[in-house]
Amino acid sequence: MTTTTPVMAPVPPDERRLTRSERRAVAAKNKLSSPAASIIALVIAVLWTVPTLGLLITSFRPELDIRRSGWWSFFTDPQFTLDNYNEVLYGGGTNFAALFVNSLVITLPAVVIPISLALLAAYAFAWIKFPGRNILFVAVFALQVVPIQVTLIPLLSLYVDTGLAGSFWTIWLSHSIFALPLAIFLLHNFMKEIPASLVEAARMDGAGHVKIFFQVLLPLLTPAIAAFSVFQFLWVWNDLLVALTFAGGAPDVVPLTVRVAELAGTRGSDWFLLAAGAFVSMVLPLIVFLSLQRYFVRGLLAGSVKG
Amino acid sequence: MQWFLDASTTGHKFALMVFAILLFAAVMGLILFAVDRPKRVPNWVVAAGFVGPTLLLLGVGLVYPAVETVRGSFYNRDGSEFVGLDNYATVFSEDNFQRVLLNTFLWVVLVPLLTTGLGLVYAYLVDRTRFEKLAKALVFLPLAISMVGASVIWKFVYEYRPDQPGVRQIGLLNQLLVLIGVEPQQFLLNWPSNTFYLIVVMIWIQAGFAMTVLSAAIKAIPDDVVEAARLDGVGGVQMFRYVTVPSIRPALVVVLTTVAITTLKVFDVVRTMTGGQFGTSVVANEFYTQAFRQFNFGLGAALAVLLFVLVIPIIAYNVRQLRLAEEIR
Numbered sequence: 001m002t003t004t005t006p007v008m009a010p011v012p013p014d015e016r017r018l019t020r021s022e023r024r025a026v027a028a029k030n031k032l033s034s035p036a037a038s039i040i041a042l043v044i045a046v047l048w049t050v051p052t053l054g055l056l057i058t059s060f061r062p063e064l065d066i067r068r069s070g071w072w073s074f075f076t077d078p079q080f081t082l083d084n085y086n087e088v089l090y091g092g093g094t095n096f097a098a099l100f101v102n103s104l105v106i107t108l109p110a111v112v113i114p115i116s117l118a119l120l121a122a123y124a125f126a127w128i129k130f131p132g133r134n135i136l137f138v139a140v141f142a143l144q145v146v147p148i149q150v151t152l153i154p155l156l157s158l159y160v161d162t163g164l165a166g167s168f169w170t171i172w173l174s175h176s177i178f179a180l181p182l183a184i185f186l187l188h189n190f191m192k193e194i195p196a197s198l199v200e201a202a203r204m205d206g207a208g209h210v211k212i213f214f215q216v217l218l219p220l221l222t223p224a225i226a227a228f229s230v231f232q233f234l235w236v237w238n239d240l241l242v243a244l245t246f247a248g249g250a251p252d253v254v255p256l257t258v259r260v261a262e263l264a265g266t267r268g269s270d271w272f273l274l275a276a277g278a279f280v281s282m283v284l285p286l287i288v289f290l291s292l293q294r295y296f297v298r299g300l301l302a303g304s305v306k307g
Numbered sequence: 308m309q310w311f312l313d314a315s316t317t318g319h320k321f322a323l324m325v326f327a328i329l330l331f332a333a334v335m336g337l338i339l340f341a342v343d344r345p346k347r348v349p350n351w352v353v354a355a356g357f358v359g360p361t362l363l364l365l366g367v368g369l370v371y372p373a374v375e376t377v378r379g380s381f382y383n384r385d386g387s388e389f390v391g392l393d394n395y396a397t398v399f400s401e402d403n404f405q406r407v408l409l410n411t412f413l414w415v416v417l418v419p420l421l422t423t424g425l426g427l428v429y430a431y432l433v434d435r436t437r438f439e440k441l442a443k444a445l446v447f448l449p450l451a452i453s454m455v456g457a458s459v460i461w462k463f464v465y466e467y468r469p470d471q472p473g474v475r476q477i478g479l480l481n482q483l484l485v486l487i488g489v490e491p492q493q494f495l496l497n498w499p500s501n502t503f504y505l506i507v508v509m510i511w512i513q514a515g516f517a518m519t520v521l522s523a524a525i526k527a528i529p530d531d532v533v534e535a536a537r538l539d540g541v542g543g544v545q546m547f548r549y550v551t552v553p554s555i556r557p558a559l560v561v562v563l564t565t566v567a568i569t570t571l572k573v574f575d576v577v578r579t580m581t582g583g584q585f586g587t588s589v590v591a592n593e594f595y596t597q598a599f600r601q602f603n604f605g606l607g608a609a610l611a612v613l614l615f616v617l618v619i620p621i622i623a624y625n626v627r628q629l630r631l632a633e634e635i636r
Contacts, residue, residue: 037432040432045446054464070478070479071477072473102320109328113327117360145622147597151456152371153375153607154375155372169312174368178370215381238454239453245599277459282456
């Protein structure tokens with residue numbers, strides 16, 4: 001009898017949890033076992049994969065083959081080459097290797113600077129009492145609705161007047177500014193979730209705001225910072241409008257996206273260049289996304305559902 | 308001075324990048340050091356150290372330019388002469404701009420509805436199945452790559468080769484047409500169908516966003532609600548229609564409005580696939596063309612302001628819905 005009691009006790013809740021999740025799993029199984037449902041899901045999955053796969057295969061086929069036959073011929077007559085990548089990366093007309101450097105040089109400061117600024121601002125809005133705090137916060141929040149198009153013409157003339165036009169500075173500054181309202185809003189939400197008692201306790205110990213910010217809050221915010229960093233990284237790396245407007249005419253500054261878009265217009269039938277070029281521009285975001293997917297999804301959800 | 312502006316070698320570019328980050332860190336460090344030093348410093352001084360740089364940037368880079376653009380929209384192409392509402396009149400009366408407005412309308416109506424619909428159905432179908440993770444990653448992937456990259460991918464799907472003996476199609480869609488015995492098409496040349504082919508690309512990009520947000524919402528539906536419905540004999544399509552959809556209504560509104568705003572500002576897809584030619588232009592693309600290709604700053608500014616004005620009702624609706632949702636809670 002003494003052995004049955006400890007065994008019996010945990011069984012009922014365990015069993016209940018099991019059946020519940022099991023029931024949902026069974027329901028899900030029923031859902032997909034209806035043929036129409038599985039066909040719809042499969043068709044969507046295929047439609048979302050095949051176009052990318054087609055271009056990826058094309059990027060590894062010899063130039064002549066690409067002109068003569070569709071990428072699906074690869075399965076019957078596999079011809080593999082890295083020439084396209086070689087040409088697009090180091091060829092005189094394209095030189096994507098240098099553009100890759102430009103994209104990288106643009107992106108890192110455009111992620112680090114706005115996040116640092118937003119963290120400081122969000123801290124002030126959340127934990128420092130000062131006159132006009134609420135009005136200022138609402139104003140910053142409302143700035144999210146301003147489309148960046150509205151700012152581009154005056155910003156460009158501002159950059160020309162100050163002599164910054166055509167340098168990396170214009171893009172760093174622009175991306176930092178455009179990211180601030182959303183970043184402050186998101187990080188403020190995360191900061192508010194930290195228990196006030198923690199901040200109070202630090203203040204009792206005689207810590208000033210700067211110390212509290214760096215020693216108490218920053219370590220707790222790491223997941224939020226990671227989430228927004230991934231989000232901002234993909235945003236800046238993939239941006240076309242800002243780069244085209246401020247660096248379109250500066251070959252030492254233009255990022256990959258601008259040149260890929262240009263190639264699609266001027267050499268739209270040179271698919272050996274376009275396919276390889278497109279994948280050179282996509283490889284880093286894909287790696288970042290696949291390895292940090294968790295953070296990206298979290299950032300996305302925080303950004304939309306919290307509203 | 309020139310060293311800080313023009314960098315042409317790789318080493319120089321990276322050095323400049325490190326310098327920019329260090330400069331930023333040094334400036335912020337100095338400001339924080341200054342406001343932290345004296346004991347019993349008033350709160351607003353500390354706050355100014357924390358938010359001052361941000362407010363300065365937002366003022367110079369967002370508020371001032373926005374005001375300037377609104378002003379510029381009432382001036383002629385180089386800003387030398389006040390023309391009142393002429394730029395707006397041009398946008399609403401000239402034929403080619405009316406087509407731009409019509410295209411934009413089609414985008415803003417179709418993309419959010421179809422994206423949300425597809426994302427919802429897919430999220431519901433793969434929810435809690437064995438392949439859920441993989442199935443979701445596949446649809447999500449287009450969101451990680453640039454819209455430029457996605458446009459190149461689809462331009463290749465739409466690629467056209469003249470319909471002559473000995474010439475084989477290399478675009479997937481035309482190959483499929485040939486297989487079923489239809490003549491290959493120039494998908495991007497004829498208005499209005501070309502706008503629909505561009506819209507497909509945007510849906511392809513955004514569906515992953517809709518799916519992710521809605522999938523999280525579906526998972527948050529309490530088990531007992533689903534259970535109770537099932538005990539009442541509700542299943543399949545009815546469950547979707549009467550239990551799932553009403554339960555995630557707030558998330559649906561958020562997705563619809565977010566996608567609508569993204570779509571309104573869409574530029575990359577049109578720019579990369581057609582450059583706005585063949586009657587495919589939309590407001591955001593026309594803004595770029597007028598402001599930075601035709602150098603008609605007045606007209607460009609008017610289009611940017613129009614974009615701004617069109618965003619407002621969508622956001623107002625979103626905020627109203629969120630309020631309602633909170634009241635119910």
